[in-house]
Amino acid sequence: xxxxxxxxxxxxxxxxxxxxxxxxxxxxxxxxxxxxxxxxxxxxxxxxxxxxxxxxxxxxxxxxxxxxxxxxxxxxxxxxxxxxxxxxxxxxxxxxxxxxxxxxxxxxxxxxxxxxxxxxxxxxxxxxxxxxxxxxxxxxxxxxxxxxxxxxxxxxxxxxxxxxxxxxxxxxxxxxxxxxxxxxxxxxxxxxxxxxxxxxxxxxxxxxxxxxxxxxxxxxxxxxxxxxxxxxxxxxxxxxxxxxxxxxxxxxxxxxxxxxxxxxxxxxxxxxxxxxxxxxxxxxxxxxxxxxxxxxxxxxxxxxxxxxxxxxxxxxxxxxxxxxxxxxxxxxxxxxxxxxxxxxxxxxxxxxxxxxxxxxxxxxxxxxxxxxxxxxx
Amino acid sequence: xxxxxxxxxxxxxxxxxxxxxxxxxxxxxxxxxxxxxxxxxxxxxxxxxxxxxxxxxxxxxxxxxxxxxxxxxxxxxxxxxxxxxxxxxxxxxxxxxxxxxxxxxxxxxxxxxxxxxxxxxxxxxxxxxxxxxxxxxxxxxxxxxxxxxxxxxxxxxxxxxxxxxxxxxxxxxxxxxxxxxxxxxxxxxxxxxxxxxxxxxxxxxxxxxxxxxxxxxxxxxxxxxxxxxxxxxxxxxxxxxxxxxxxxxxxxxxxxxxxxxxxxxxxxxxxxx
Numbered sequence: 001x002x003x004x005x006x007x008x009x010x011x012x013x014x015x016x017x018x019x020x021x022x023x024x025x026x027x028x029x030x031x032x033x034x035x036x037x038x039x040x041x042x043x044x045x046x047x048x049x050x051x052x053x054x055x056x057x058x059x060x061x062x063x064x065x066x067x068x069x070x071x072x073x074x075x076x077x078x079x080x081x082x083x084x085x086x087x088x089x090x091x092x093x094x095x096x097x098x099x100x101x102x103x104x105x106x107x108x109x110x111x112x113x114x115x116x117x118x119x120x121x122x123x124x125x126x127x128x129x130x131x132x133x134x135x136x137x138x139x140x141x142x143x144x145x146x147x148x149x150x151x152x153x154x155x156x157x158x159x160x161x162x163x164x165x166x167x168x169x170x171x172x173x174x175x176x177x178x179x180x181x182x183x184x185x186x187x188x189x190x191x192x193x194x195x196x197x198x199x200x201x202x203x204x205x206x207x208x209x210x211x212x213x214x215x216x217x218x219x220x221x222x223x224x225x226x227x228x229x230x231x232x233x234x235x236x237x238x239x240x241x242x243x244x245x246x247x248x249x250x251x252x253x254x255x256x257x258x259x260x261x262x263x264x265x266x267x268x269x270x271x272x273x274x275x276x277x278x279x280x281x282x283x284x285x286x287x288x289x290x291x292x293x294x295x296x297x298x299x300x301x302x303x304x305x306x307x308x309x310x311x312x313x314x315x316x317x318x319x320x321x322x323x324x325x326x327x328x329x330x331x332x333x334x335x336x337x338x339x340x341x342x343x344x345x346x347x348x349x350x351x352x353x354x355x356x357x358x359x360x361x362x363x364x365x366x367x368x369x370x371x372x373x374x375x376x377x
Numbered sequence: 378x379x380x381x382x383x384x385x386x387x388x389x390x391x392x393x394x395x396x397x398x399x400x401x402x403x404x405x406x407x408x409x410x411x412x413x414x415x416x417x418x419x420x421x422x423x424x425x426x427x428x429x430x431x432x433x434x435x436x437x438x439x440x441x442x443x444x445x446x447x448x449x450x451x452x453x454x455x456x457x458x459x460x461x462x463x464x465x466x467x468x469x470x471x472x473x474x475x476x477x478x479x480x481x482x483x484x485x486x487x488x489x490x491x492x493x494x495x496x497x498x499x500x501x502x503x504x505x506x507x508x509x510x511x512x513x514x515x516x517x518x519x520x521x522x523x524x525x526x527x528x529x530x531x532x533x534x535x536x537x538x539x540x541x542x543x544x545x546x547x548x549x550x551x552x553x554x555x556x557x558x559x560x561x562x563x564x565x566x567x568x569x570x571x572x573x574x575x576x577x578x579x580x581x582x583x584x585x586x587x588x589x590x591x592x593x594x595x596x597x598x599x600x601x602x603x604x605x606x607x608x609x610x611x612x613x614x615x616x617x618x619x620x621x622x623x624x625x626x627x628x629x630x631x632x633x634x635x636x637x638x639x640x641x642x643x644x645x646x647x648x649x650x
């Protein structure tokens with residue numbers, strides 16, 4: 001019976017490929033297993049236990065209104081949406097945003113954040129609501145003060161009453177910190193709904209799963225060869241794995257940490273310090289989960305030498321729409337990213353650090369194939 | 378009066394504690410000042426970083442050696458040169474096959490004073506290649522130590538070539554405390570640096586097995602940062618603070634040896650002081 005099944009699988013692969021006119025790109029059983037591990041998409045929509053307003057329709061609606069509300073900034077001139085533009089995959093398309101001060105990190109897309117464990121390039125936050133508080137308080141960004149927020153809620157009684165109704169919290173009696181937490185949780189409730197659509201790659205993966213390869217016509221032979229590099233010699237999938245196409249953790253690939261001469265972005269190292277000292281982390285009193293089951297990850301984070309210069313390994317979903325790339329936006333295009341890995345500068349890596357990183361030394365055709373694949377994600 | 382005396386005693390005690398904190402000496406055995414650091418962090422600034430970290434001395438080796446000489450000129454009391462066999466940092470995997478390295482080492486050793494050769498990367502039987510064999514000979518000829526980023530097999534091979542070699546085992550070979558202890562027991566002239574290691578003090582206090590190692594070999598362990606990119610220079614101060622933190626968890630005499638005395642002793646031996 002086992003032999004019969006094996007033969008049937010082999011036949012399926014050959015028939016399927018013949019059906020799409022592909023003769024060269026046959027995926028092995030192991031490769032097909034890896035391809036299947038990139039789905040299904042989307043993942044199941046579980047509420048964030050640390051946020052009582054997660055998956056609450058009224059909170060999502062109110063959070064969306066707040067996301068576009070410029071009054072959450074010091075001078076009423078900046079909303080979340082001004083940097084996280086819905087027409088730009090909720091990013092800004094700039095290397096470093098200079099429209100509202102000089103940003104030192106690239107603005108990431110907000111798609112699919114509900115499935116992240118860490119937030120920000122250095123993982124400064126362990127929840128989406130905590131991360132949403134950061135730009136409001138940052139003097140370089142929205143620079144919102146407790147006083148300004150309280151005045152806003154005093155003036156806009158409708159908004160105040162909506163927040164009270166949705167959260168069940170009587171805001172007049174609460175501290176500034178609680179007010180920021182409520183706004184952060186409402187913003188998070190909305191951002192959790194930002195889920196990217198299934199892609200050409202998802203359709204190809206599903207077609208492989210169901211053996212209905214007629215539904216994967218948008219996946220070119222070049223993309224298939226690129227996929228083979230991604231899960232083969234390129235070793236890309238060792239960090240960019242699972243349906244999110246990211247392990248959700250941090251890595252040092254040798255991108256410069258210099259912001260300017262004498263000024264350094266400490267990356268994950270500073271991120272852990274900020275996370276651990278934040279009153280808004282999952283270990284603190286503002287988490288809504290009394291059991292705090294999900295706090296374990298935060299509890300066990302320890303500062304390591306390797307964290308110096310590590311940055312978040314981003315999801316590759318929608319990657320062709322979220323350039324420029326890297327924490328400092330230093331790579332303008334996806335082709336630049338492929339070139340970067342092809343010519344990876346090993347001098348910048350510790351010999352005991354990211355041992356899986358080696359220059360890919362790709363030919364022009366291989367680069368084009370890898371790009372073709374990345375564009376399907 | 379009694380109250381006053383107690384207060385004075387407390388004041389003295391507190392003062393000496395503050396004094397002790399400020400004077401906790403550290404000798405960093407693992408500093409590089411390579412070609413790509415010179416622009417972003419000129420020698421004067423680099424020395425300031427080491428001073429800010431409160432280091433008494435540092436073994437400095439660079440790719441190329443020019444970086445070490447630049448720092449040495451800036452502060453000859455703080456910097457103790459170690460000769461790295463690389464012209465660029467990217468030669469970590471190729472230097473031992475490049476026989477022109479021998480001439481480079483001989484020329485620099487004749488021209489400048491060094492406490493050691495290293496930090497070099499060598500693994501397994503690559504120690505048998507002519508370049509590495511000559512490195513071991515040069516260590517013996519000049520009476521200086523070898524700073525080896527090596528696996529245990531390569532360390533064993535070095536001792537086969539020269540049983541009296543003084544080897545400073547970089548990162549202690551990324552081995553656990555058991556293996557490091559085994560190697561220290563077997564080779565009396567082997568010493569070990571803890572650069573880029575966290576495991577011995579992940580929680581800020583010394584882990585049980587590592588404590589045993591430190592108590593068994595208090596004269597053989599040293600600390601180091603490893604500034605392998607220019608950006609790592611900005612980590613030296615944080616690393617020094619972290620090191621002082623976990624050293625507090627050891628008996629004071631042992632902590633002092635690991636912090637600076639062992640490295641000082643090795644430097645004095647190499648520099649014939």
